[in-house]
Amino acid sequence: MEIHKFPYNWxxxxxNFTKDKxxxxxxxxCGGGSTMGYKxxxxxxxxxxxxxxKVNQVYVTNHAPxxxxxxxxxxxxxxERERATTRTLQLxxxxxxxxxxxxxxxxxx
Numbered sequence: 001m002e003i004h005k006f007p008y009n010w011x012x013x014x015x016n017f018t019k020d021k022x023x024x025x026x027x028x029x030c031g032g033g034s035t036m037g038y039k040x041x042x043x044x045x046x047x048x049x050x051x052x053x054k055v056n057q058v059y060v061t062n063h064a065p066x067x068x069x070x071x072x073x074x075x076x077x078x079x080e081r082e083r084a085t086t087r088t089l090q091l092x093x094x095x096x097x098x099x100x101x102x103x104x105x106x107x108x109x
Contacts, residue, residue, distance in 0.1 A: 019044035027073055030055055032062045049076050 021042040026035050029048035038045050047067030050056040056070045069076050 015040060018042040025049075025067070027076075029059045031058045035059070035063050049073050 017039050019042065022044070024035075024038045024043045024045045026032075026038070026045060026048045029035065029050045032048075035045045035048070045063065045065065047065045047069065048056075048059055048063070049069040049071075050059055051070070051072055053070060056068070059065070060068055069079075
């Protein structure tokens with residue numbers, strides 16, 4: 001058996017989520033891969049935004065966010081302006097990633 005260069009042998013139950021680095025709101029959340037990274041780095045991920053209902057359900061199952069916004073991010077931005085969501089949630093970081101669906105489009109002639 002080959003020994004891997006990096007010993008990725010950890011369990012979620014043994015992970016230490018300190019939540020001492022600040023708060024994060026994840027946009028284009030997908031299944032929550034970036035959220036897991038934020039959590040492992042010590043951030044408190046308080047919510048997410050995802051447009052796809054099936055993918056959003058995966059995120060909710062994986063991370064149980066306090067704030068879950070299912071819908072177009074442009075609508076979330078308008079709600080944020082109306083209610084000053086960012087100040088209300090006191091976010092340290094508003095996580096934004098490139099929507100991955102752009103890379104999955106199949107171009108046809």
